[in-house]
Each structure stands twice: as C-alpha cells, then as structure tokens.
Amino acid sequence: MRTADLLPLAVAVPLLGAVVLVIGGRRLPRVAIDSLATAFALLEVAGLVLLWARTGDGHAVSWVGGWSPVRGESVGIVLAGDRIGIGLALLTGALVLAVVVYSWRYFDEPPVQHAGVFPALILLFEAGMCGFALTGDLFDAFVFFELMGAVAYALTGYRIEDPRPVQGALIFGIVNSLGAYCSLLGIALLYARTGELGFAQIGLKAAGHRGDALLAVAFVLVVTGLLVKAAVVPFHFWLPDAHSVAPTPVCMLLSGVMVELGVYGAVRVYWTVFSGPRGIAQPHLRAVFVAAGVLTALVGAVMCWQQRHLKRMLAFSTVGHVGLFLVGMALLSPAGTAGVALYVAAHAGVKAALFATTGVLLDRHGSVDEHGLHGRGRDLPLAGALFALGGLALAGLPPFGTALGKAVTEHAGEDRFPWLPAVFVLVSAATGGAVLRASARIFTGAGPRPRERCAGPETTGTGEEPEIRDPQRRIPVPMLAVPAVLLCASLGVGLLPAVGGALGRAARQFTDRTAYTAAVYGHSVAPSSPVPDTGWSAEGVLLSLASTALATLLAAAAVWGAKWRGAARVGSVGRAVGRGVVLPLRRLHSGHLGDYVAWLAVGVAVFLVVMAV
Template identity: 65%
Template sequence: MPSTANLLPLAVAIPLLGAVLLTVAGRRLPRAATDVLTTGCAALEAACLALLRARTGDGRAVDWVAGWGPPDGNPAQGGRSVGVVLVADRLGSGVALLAALLVLAVVVYSWRYFDEPTGEHGGMFPALLLLFEAGMVGFALTGDLFDAFVFFELMGACAYALTGYRIEDPRPLHGALTFGIVNSLAAYCSLLGIGLLYARTGQLGLAQLGQALDGRRPDLLVVCAFVLVLTGPLVKAAAVPFHFWLPDAHAVAPSPVCMLLSGAMVELGVYGVARIYWTVFAGPGGVPQPAFRATMLVVGSLTALVGAVLCWQQRHLKRLLAFSTIGHIGLFLIGVALLDPAGLAGTAVYVAGHAGAKAALFGLAGVLLDRYGSVDEHGLHGKARELVLPGVLFGVGGLALAGLPPFGTALGKALSEAAAGERLPVLLPALYVVVSAITGGAVLRAGLRVFAGAGQTPRERPGGPETSGEGEEPEIRDPTRQPPWPMTVVPGVLLLASLAVGVLPGIGRELAYAARLFTDHGGYLAAAYQAAPPPPAPVPPSDWTTEGVLLGLLSALLAAGLAAAAVQPPHPGLGAALNRRLVVPLRRLHSGRLGDYVTWLAVGLAALLLAFAGQR
C-alpha cells in the first residue's frame, strides 16, 4: 500500500490517466463500457482521497514530487523551491474528497443522461469530467502558487468545454465563450500578481512565499500582487461584481456540468481566497487582517444580497439556482472574512451541506429538461404533477437551502451565524437568515408551481426582470420515456449526504479540527519545512445550539411563507415599486454582453486595489 506522501501525486495522476485512457479507447468502446470505465476511475479517485484524508490525521502530508525539493541548503534556512510540492491538510484533502465524490455522483447521473456520440468523439464527455476533476483535486492539494494557477486553469478550460459541449446550439457556445474570456482575463491578472511576488521574493511555494514576506515590511507592491492574485479565485467564486458569467453559463451548460460548477468549482474559488491569504499574506509582511476582514465582509455581504434578490426574480430554474449559488457564496466569503477558526469551521460545514443540496437541485432540473424540454417555471406550471418523487426531492432541497435543521446547510449556517454574531451582532446573523430564506423560498415557490400546480398560471410581464426557460434543448431527445433511474436516485443520495453532514456529529467535528489546522499560519510553514509546529489553537465548536436550531427554523418558516405568498395572485404596490427601482436596474446590468462583463471585472479590480491600498 502506498505511503501517505505517495498518495498525493497518485490523487492527481488517477483522473489524468483515466482521461487519457478514455480519449484513446473511448472511440472504440461501446457506451456501456465507457460508463463502467469512467465510474471505475472516479470511484478509485474517491477511494484514494478518502485514504489520504484518513492517513493525514491531525497533521499535514507533504510531498516534493520526484524529490525536487529546495536545492540550496537547509530549507528551513530559506532554500529556494524549484519543484512541485503537494501539501494535504484536513481541509485541503476534504475539499478534494468533496470534489471527487461529486464527480462520482455526476458520472453515475450521466450514465443515460444524454446521447454520447460514438466513434471519433466517443468518450470525450467523461474524459473532460476526469480532467476537470484532476484540476480541482490538484488545486486543493498544491503547495505552490504557480502550480495552483496551472491547476486552476486546467479546471477552467475543462469547464469552458463542458459548458459549450452541445456545439450544435449557439446558446451554450455563447455562454462558454463569456465564461472563458472573463475567467481568462482574471487568470492573466493572477499570473501578473504571481510574477510580482516572484520578482520580490524569488519564491513560488506557498510556505516559502509566506516565510519570505514575514521577513519584510508590508508595501504597496505586495498589496497590489495580493489583489491581482486574488482576482482569479474571486471570479471563479462569482463574487460581486465578478459574478456576471455564472448565471449565463449555468443557464446553458448541461445539467451534470451545473452540478459540478455550483457544487464544487465556485466553492474552490472561496477555498483559494482562504488558502492564499492564510498561507502567504496573513503574516506581518502581508496584508493586515483588519484590511482583509473589512473588505471581504463588504464583498461577501454585497454578493449575498445581490444573489438573493436576483434569485427570487428568476423563472428560468437553472438561472434561479445559479443566483442562489451566488447568494450562498456571499455567505461563505463572510465566514472566511471573519478570520477565525470558528467562522471557517462553520463555512466548511456549510459548503459540504450546500454541495449536496445544490447538486441535487440541478440534477432534478435536468429531469424537467429531459422530460419537457423546458426549465421555465411559468411554462411548466402544473405539468410535472406526475413526477411525484422528483417533486418531493425538489421541495426537500429547497428546505435544505433555507437552512432547515438537521441538514448540513443548517448546521453550517448556525455555526457561521454564531461566529459572525461575535463580530457584528444581529446584523450578520440576520443577513444569513434573510439570504437563506429568500433563496430557499424561491426554490420552494418553483416547486409548488411546477410539481403541484399551486396558484394561477403566472401572467406574462413584457419587460419584466425574468428570463424565460422555454425552448431549451432536451438533453436526452426522447421525451416519451421515463427519466432514467440514476437521474432520480443520485439527487436523493446527494440530499441524504447533505442531511448526514448535519446529523452525524463526527463530520462537523472533523471539519472543526480542519479549520483549526487551516488557520495556523505558522504550522503550515513548519510542516513544509519539516520543523516542529507551534502549539495548536483551541478547536472551534461544531455542535448544534438552541439558538442555531431556532434561527434555522425561522429561515425555513420564512422561506415557506414567501413561497406560499408568491403563488397567490399578485398585489400591486410596494412589490411593483421595488421591482421598478431595485430589481429591474440590477437585472439590466446582467446584459449578456461580454464587453459589459469585462468592464465590471475592471471596476471590481480597481475597487479592491483602492480598498486594500487605502487600509495599508
């Protein structure tokens, strides 16, 4: 059995080799054999990462691939790193395992999801999925900033290709191009920041960069490099105002791809923000904690509110779920911005629960698209009464997003609320409740209309803030058959997994230990240099509290109330005024024009530079 260190390169190599095998052999294999091969590779990767996490224990595993470590003397004395270093701590290996499990779920979901061509292009879709997985896992486990950029771009390139996979339809191609260009521009910013850091320190390893900056006084160049490097992860995370690409991409991407984009990729953007700051810039020569905390609290709050408001206004179900993701990403960024183990522990639990619930909801949207060729809430009114089990699961997913105990989303929300309440009492906990209620209520409203036929058929509103979901391309092209069983079973399993995060106390406890380890800046440097780590900090709380349960019930009740009120006949007045003055202007910003989105990328970058430089 391979050692712990050897498991690190193996975890990256398995999906890469699987993708090569599928690319070469997929054109010769029948569809069933391709499915078996893909599932085997995904299951082997998940098992490898589970073993890695189990062996990591309460420390970190470090591997300099091929032995190319720091060449000039004792690394503890500042030797420069030239090789590829992989570092697994509890949180990094946990994020990698979460991505691997979601890929496995998506592979099973896609067994009969749509017709995969045979012949020359056979096996391309599963090969891209495995390459996507290799990028996500490599990014979660790398200990080198430039390698993080490489893995991030591998992940991004595969995501662009998967988003535009149906090349016969111009809409996916447009969404993929917007996705690709905006994220590529952000990647150039990150690469420029990496170059500035390398010019200043001569290092690329995260630990080496952190140690080099700790020995210097903070200056404007370091602040500029930090903002530039952070641009890539913030765009991938779809933080406002870098978020415009996400709803456009989710609206046109195949539903299995949406499960990965919202369930894993955007969360990896949040992980990247946290990893880069805590490992490289959290020391005395980096970015002061008050500056990071204040700026990211504003970014997170703005992201949460914009995502919630626009989520409620959507009738296109995949756009609705995409804006819901943006709202929850804002809450995750707030947890990271608190800069304490308790906030990060709550965010880690929240992310784990959200991944299962959101992936399940996108999978159920795929059932509707398969069956009716539409994801339009208004057009599907009452049509899906026959889909009893998907309807029940859709409602359960909406309650999970709303934070109903004992789902993992509710536990993560409760822990995050408690940590946020220590920083800004009342205000931040109220934000968690409101955003959870609105996003969960939007899902419940759509479920009531589509699966139960509740209320009257909504009237069309020309010029309104919604985007229709009619006229979508069915992704199986055989609407006479019942949806294949994996398309219902996999969302059910994902919702059970989200429930397990909140019910099984060991999961929350493990993530709390992981958060403590992750926020230990000195411990990461010591592990990379194989030195004695500093004394560990206390483990943050990970159990249910009475206040957390009550706030979770409150947000779920508010979500149910909003959904019930929404299916009733509309009343003119305050709602119309809010739509006209707030929602419609926000909606018009999401123009679908690439030039507008690039402009907002530049505006956001400039705003971050001013914010951090002004607090230096």
Template identity: 80%
Template sequence: MVRTADLLPLAVAVPLLGAVVLVITGRRLPRPAIDALVTVWAALEVAGLVLLWLRTGDGHSVSWLGGWTPVHGESVGIVLVGDRIGIGLALLTSALVLAVVVYSWRYFDEPPVAHAGTFPALLLLFEAGMVGFALTGDLFDTFVFFELMGAVAYALTGYRIEDPRPVQGALVFGVVNSLGAYCSLLGIGLVYARTGELGFAQIGVQLTRHRPDALLSVAFVLIVTGLLVKAAVVPLHFWLPDAHSVAPTPVCMLLSGVMVEFGVYGVARVYWVVFSGPHGIAEPHLRATFVTAGVLTALVGAVMCWQQRHLKRLLAFSTIGHVGLFLAGVALLTPAGTAGVALYVAAHAGVKAALFATTGVLLDRFGSVDEHGLYRRGRELPFVGALFTVGGLALAGLPPFGTGLGKAVVEHSGQERLPWLPAVFVFVSALTGGAVLRAGVRIFAGAGPRPRERYAGPETTGGGEEPEIRDPRRRIPVPMLAVPAVLLAPALAVGLLPGPGVALAHAARQFTDRTAYTAAAFGHHVGPSAPVPDVGWNTEGVLLGLVSTVMAVLFAAVAVWGPVLRSPLVGPVTAVCEGVGRRVIVPLRRLHSGHLGDYVAWLAVGVAVLLVAMTV
C-alpha cells in the same frame, strides 16, 4: 504498501491517466463499457482520497515531486501539501464527480461515435484540475491547476456545439475567467520578484523579512482577482448565470456544487499561508473589505434568484448568494468561521447538485426549464417533486440539514463583531430557499393561479429548450432519480452526525494555523496553537434556522397565492413590491445584459475597487 506522501501525486495522476485512457479507447468501446470504465476510475479516485484523509489525520501530508526538496530553506521543486480542509475538498469533488458520472450513464443518449469518450474524459480532466488546486502548495501551480480547471470547464459548458447558446456561454465564461487568471499571474510575478520563491510556505517566510507596502497589497489583490472571478463574487459574477443556463445538466452539478467554492478556498489558503504573517495584510482591513464583498454578493444573488423563472438561472443565482455567505464567513478570519463555512460547503454541494439533477429530469421530460411554462406539468413526477422540495428546505437552512448547521456556526462566530450578520444569513437563505419552494409547488403541485409577468424588462424564460436526452418519452432512468436522492442524504448526515462536525472543527483550526503549515512544508512539526472551535447545534442556531425556513415558506406562499388573496394588506404590499421591482429589479436585470464587453468592464471596476480598498 503505498506511503501517505505518495497518495498526494496519485490523487492528481489517477484522473489524468483515466482521461487519457478514455480518449484512446473511447472510439473503440461500446457505450456501456465506457460508462463502466469511467465509473470504476472515478470510484478509484474516491477510494484513494478517503485513504489519504484517514492517513493524514489532523496533520499534514507533504510530497516534493521528483524528490526536489528544499536546500537550506530554498526550493525549486513542486510541492503538494494536504491538510484535512484541502483533502476534504478534494474528496468532496471526487465524490460529486462520481455522482455526476453515474447520473450521466444515459446522458447524451446515442452520441456520435467520435464523441463517445470525450465527455467522460473531460469530466476526469476537470476533476484532476480541481483536486490539484486543492492539494498544491505552490503559488504558480495554483495558477496551472486553475487554468486546467477553467479550460476544461469552458469545453464542458460549450459541449453541445450544434447549439449556438452554449458556445456563447462558454465564450463569455472563458474570456472573463481568463482575464481574471491573467491578473492572478501578474500578481504571482510581483510576489516572485519580491521573494524569489513560489511555494506558499517559502513565500510566507520571505515576506516576514519585508515591511508591508503598496506592492504587497497590489500583488494580493491581483492574485485573488482570478479566484474571486471563479467564485462569482459581485461584480465579477456575471458570467456564472449565463454559463449555467446553457451548460449540460451534469456540468452544472459540478460548477455550482464545487467549482465556484474553490475560489473562496483559494482566497482563504493564499491569505492564511502567504499573507497573514506579521508583515502581511492587516486583519481588520481584510475583514472589512471581504465581509462587505461577501454580503453584497449574497444580497445580489438572493434578489436575482427570486426574480428568475429559468430554473437553471434561478439555481445559479442561488449559488452566487450562498457563495457570498461563504466569503463573509471565511472573512471573519476565525477558526469557527472557517469550520462553519466548511460544513456549509460540504452540505451545500450535495443539495445544489441534487437540485440541478432534478431540473435535468424536467428538461429531459418536457424540453423546458421555465417555471411558468412548467406550471402543473410536473404532477406526474411526485418523487422528483419531493426531492426538489427537500432541496429547497435545505437551502433555506432547515435544521438538522448540514446547510443549517454551517449557517448557525458562522452566524454565532460573527455576531460578536458583526451583530447584524445573522440577519443577512437568514434573509439570503430564506429568499433563495423560497424561490426554489415557489417553483416546486407551482411545477409539481400545480398550486395557485397560472403565474403572470410582474415587471417589464429583460428576462430569460427557459422555454423552448432542447431535451438533453434523445427520447424524452422514455421512462426516466433510475440513476437520474437515485443520484439526487443519494446526494441529499449526506447533506442531512452532516447536520445530524457529530463526526463530520468534529473533524472539520479540528481541520479549521489546522487550516488557520500558518505556523503549522509552514513547519510541515519544511519537514517539521508543531502542535496546535488555538482551541478547537465549537461546531455543534445551539438553541440560537436552531431558532434562526427555523426562522429562515418559515420565512422561505411564507415568501413562496405569498408569491404563489398572493394574487388571489383578499386582504386589506395585499393591495399596499403589492403596490410597494411593484414599485421596488421597477426601480431596483429591472435595472439590476439590465446589468446582466449578456454582452461580453459589459462584463469585462465590470471586471475592471471590481479590480479597481479592490485595489483602492486594500491600498488606501
């Protein structure tokens, strides 16, 4: 009988061991055997995390690797600490990796023999980094798993080395994220110099003995810089659309589905356990700074999403917009806000992965991800079009999807302090969902006139792409159609079934309870100190979800049929939109220049702004 504590290191070890086995045997096994092996391995990881989730319940699972437990409160060992938010995120990651593995059964058809086991091995390494990041209770090992996750993501992004574009995207991704990681490492060094500890709980206890000062604020900003870069928070976000536009489709499913959300999770974990003590970072200061950052990120992501015709970039900017909403919800610093974000993330992962999966079908069938170039060409793929449309409605927050429920819970949690926040959530959901619906009706229904250029300025079209499968004329493999359909089902179940919401409500109360985490890390147990937040549907949440969905449909309809409408309102509205486009959209596009030096400069600006905001 495996002990619960032993399941924590196994959760990290299983994918690591699987990657080693695939590298060793990949050149000797035929492709079907490799696909079967990696699928079984990914399924074992899901099963192990399900068992860990069930056994942990509403408590904590703690494992000191090698038996190096604290002595008189001092520790030098590596600790893994699992609660339902951390284990749930690891489980979500493993489930999405399994879906990606199945989707990739026919991916890179007829690969070079030397690469036969490389791609699935990299997927398992990526999974190990993300699962370890979710379960670690040690600040330095957070950086270690962060770097493992990042290094493998760079390799996956640039996997098609015969094309210079993925290599360039991976280079930008790697440099910007590595600079953010170095900032985090410097912040960890400052905290270690102050406390002599690296465990989350141990640092938190030590910081209660020190008065807050500039060093503490600077350390916090530096630590979260790397996490905010990974989360693609404005103005640290420029790498993400460039990477998504060139990464293989299965990689995009993981990058947008779970990886960027780990940045938001890391910020929340570090704050609640390490810096939320009586002498930590002041709540009002943190709330104002990070809600502002989240709202700015959400608005920039939504506006840029609407302007894209390259489908992968459109979905990437949609991810930026929704990550901004996640950050704003977490920054409310309430159990209800955290529960809402957890529901939102759980549903968004399946929806976004499904949308990228359907985009991959278009790429493989037509060699293009250009909304304009694909006009009417998708009419032969009605099932894919239906899945794409459902994904757009889910992004818009349509009840009863889990995205709508998570949005409703966060809106309700924030409206007392920030009564304008629901308007931001509705607008961002409507604009990102509307962009997907606009592309869907043009590509799969051939609706409206052929799209035309609206504004002058730099634009990535998405045409002339190389199909990711060698023979795009073949019948679409069943897994490439089944996986997005299966991924959309849990997103609906999260909103329909009460079980996930109740479990995540208890998990959010536990996640925001610093005392309970610290006690568990030291081998003690304390009861809950806050009520369980209400995460059910309410009338206001349903109405706001319907409003955002109707707005998304209207946005899409005006974009598609507006040019042929005969109405006295069309001319003035068009003129206003053209003026806004030239004055706002074109400069915003030009900021996304693709030049690495520009992105590094914006990283420096973002760090400077955070330092000023958190220390003044």
C-alpha cells in the same frame, strides 16, 4: 504506500482515466465507457478517503520528483494537504462520481468517435480541481486553476450545434481568463520580491520585508482571479449565463464545488502567504471581504427570487451562498472557517441534487421555465419531493448540514457583526423560497398560472432542447437515485457529530500559518488555538427554523398572494421596489461581454483602491 505518495495519485488517477477514455472511446461500446469512467471515479474517491484517514489532524506533504528544499531554498513542486484541502478534493471526487453515474443514461448516444469525450473531460476537470485543492505552490495553483477553467469552458459549450452554449462558454472563458491574467501578474510581482513560488516559502520571505504597496497590489491581483472563479460581485456575471446553457451534469460540478474552490483559494493564499506580521492587516481585510460577501449574498438572493429559468435561479442561489461563504471565511477565525466548511460540504450535495432534478424536468418536458411548466410536473412525484426537500435544505431546515453550517458561521460572527445572522436568514429564506415556489407551481400546479411580465429583460427557459433523444422514455433510475443520495449525504453532515468535530479540528489547522510552514519543511508544531465548537445550539436551531419559515411564507405569498387581503397594497410596494432595485439589477445582467469586462475592470480598480488606503 506512504501517505505522501497518495497526493500525486489524487491528480494522476483522473488524468490517466481521461487518457484511457479518449483512446478507448473510439473502440469501446457505451456501456464499457461508462463502466471505465465510474471505475476511475471510484478509485479516485477511495484514494482520497485513504488520504483523509491517514493524514488525520496533521499535514501530508509530497515533493514531486524528490526535489525537496536544500538549506531552505526550493525549486521543486510541492503538494501539501491538510484536512480542509483534502476534504475539498474528496468532495470533488464524490460529486464527480455522482455526475458520472447520473450521466449513464443522460445523454443520447453520441457518435462513436466522440463517445468517451464527455466522461474524459469530467475526469480532466476533476484532476484540475483536486490539484488546485492540494497544491502548495502558487504557480502550480495557477496551472491547475487554468486546467480547471479550460475544461469547464469546453464542458459549458459541449453542445456546439446550439449557438447559446457556445456563447455562454465564450463569455465564461474570456471573463475568467482576464481574471487569471491578473493572478499571473500578481504571482510575477511576488516572485520578483521573494524569488519563491511555494506558499510557505513566499510567506517566509514576505515576512522579512516591510508591508508596502507592492505587497497589497500583488495580493489584490492574485486574489482577483480566484474571486472571478468564485463569482463574487461584481465578478459574477458570467456564472448565470454559463449555468443556463451548460449541460445539467456540468452545472452540478460548477455550483457544487468549482466556485467554492475560488473562495478556498483566496483564503488559502491569505493564510499561507499574507497573514505574517508584515502582511495584510487582518481588520482591514476582514472589513473588505465581509462587505464584498454581504453585497454578493444580497445581489444573489434578489436575483434568484426574480428568476423563472430554473437553472438561472439555482445559479443566482449559488452566488448568494458564495457571498455567505466569503463572509464566514472573512471572519479570519477557526470558528468561521469550520462553519463554512460544514456549509460548503452540505450545500454541495443540496445544489447538485437540485440541478439533477432540474435535469429530470428537462429530460421529460424539454423546458426549465417555471411558468411554462406550471402543473406539468404532476407526473414526477419523486422528483417533486426531492426538489421541495432541496429547497427546504437550502433555506436551512434542521437537521440538514446547511442549517448546521449556517448556525456555526452565524455564531462565529455575531460578536463582531451583530447584524450578520439577519443577512444569513434573509439570503437563505429568499433562495430557499424561490425553489419552494417553483416546486409548488411545477409539481402540484398550485396557484394561478403566473402572468407574463413585460418590464425589463428576462430569460424564460422556454424552447430548451432536451439533452436526450427520446423525452417520452421512462426516467432512468440513476437520474432520481443520485439526487436522493446527495440529499441524504447533506443530511448526514448535520446528523453526524464526527463530521463537525473533524472539520472543527481541520479549521484550526487551516488557520495556523506556522503549522503549515513547519509541515512543508518537515517539522511539526503543536496547534496554537482551541478547536471551535461545531455542534448544534438552541440559537442556531431557532434561526434556521426562522429562515425556513420565512422561505415557506415567501413561497406561499408568491403562489397564492393575489387572493390575500391587502395584496394590492403589498403589490404596489413590491412594484416600487422592483422599479427602483430589481429592474436596474436585471439590466446589469445584460449578457453582453463588453459590460462584464467593464465590471471586472471596475471591481479590480475598487479593490486596489480599498486595499491600498
């Protein structure tokens, strides 16, 4: 089989699996359905590993149906994979496999007529995400984007007997659909200007036109839908609401890979379409995206620290880290891209593992409330160890891959933005510290039971319905084995130099617009920039240790701070900051759809003004 033939199979295999599961779900026992879902997930991972190995440091291009360009003009559908795109598809496949295995015993036995629906939706979700990562056509990217979104809405509201998941899915669906309409309008503007839909083809045609307001508006509109999916501030409001009600296996995919695909899509569109000599100016775009990334990272970190609902805590942690990913990509350099690639690969395993252990708590105790679970997790020592280890990895503890990705990204940006490492350290410490604080309280009973706060709206996490039938059962082995394997994989990203080397070469390739365009048209071009260094450095290790130490101190202060000398003075300062900063932020996350749509409109307007000036 040719390498190019593996690209369509990356989409076709999970689609076929979804069809088989929907049809067979009415006739097959639960064990057979789980086995089929696992087999299709394994087959997808095997195909993507083979595609990754065969593609090497080049590109794999497939014109579906043989509709290749004639005299430079194309009407066919093109799939174009480089190691960043294929790597994201492989990451998606690996997480889907983990979710399928985790879900073997997670849900109670559904009605016979619906037995295959959940794994079928998971595989359909996988098809949309893999297709989005591998497409070379802007309109097909929109199609896969919408497939991914529609399935995500259905998975979020999977428990239709509870009104909360349905409401969360509706907010998720409406906000993301409005963002998608913006993207579709931007695609229409580009098609009217260039008469093309392929990334490479639009880029070539756009390079022949003078950069003007139409090009800037098209860029803003296309990227808006992607930034909504990535949960970049102020487009992020849907994400914590969706995570707090979605089934835990679904949260593993939403935070582990879906939001990262939004960042990938925005930067892919820039490099292939708008980075030409007459495209969007790099310094201007860099400043805008770095500012948006820093704002997103800080808002996510502050809101993460304020949460007691564990799923919302992890969701806001995702918002914070997405901000860091956007900052790294906004550096518009191979080194920044390499750092983010390492960070994303390791973060996916850590965040999925944290959600998986949260699912164990929900399985056993029917709650995800940090305060209400105080000391009740003592009977789950392995889950507690995995949760604490995930918090340390999130904070940037070496040699986890999160620490390596953080270090490489910090180093890539510190020459242009000397203050950038401080942002990375603070955000990593706040998000990791929140997880460590919850871990100490829940699994060891450390510190006094937290007092109830009366100021402002708060989602507690009490009164949750267990997602299994018998919460007194023994914890199934897959629900503990899967997070352990995911954390080991994150550790491997930091320990295996071959991973960093491959992603460094992939980042150089990803940022080379000329090489991408040549590959789509059947040519090859030598790389034009050096491979960035993706190894450990003394500075990176020290900064990672600093963020880990700060996370530990923050967690200890939250748990035992009331006993320390000067705690009253510190507490008064904290209350003042809470009233001036935290409380307004919490009130903005109102849960009202109208508020979120208004912020979407404000964000698009500001983005348009900033890019047009």
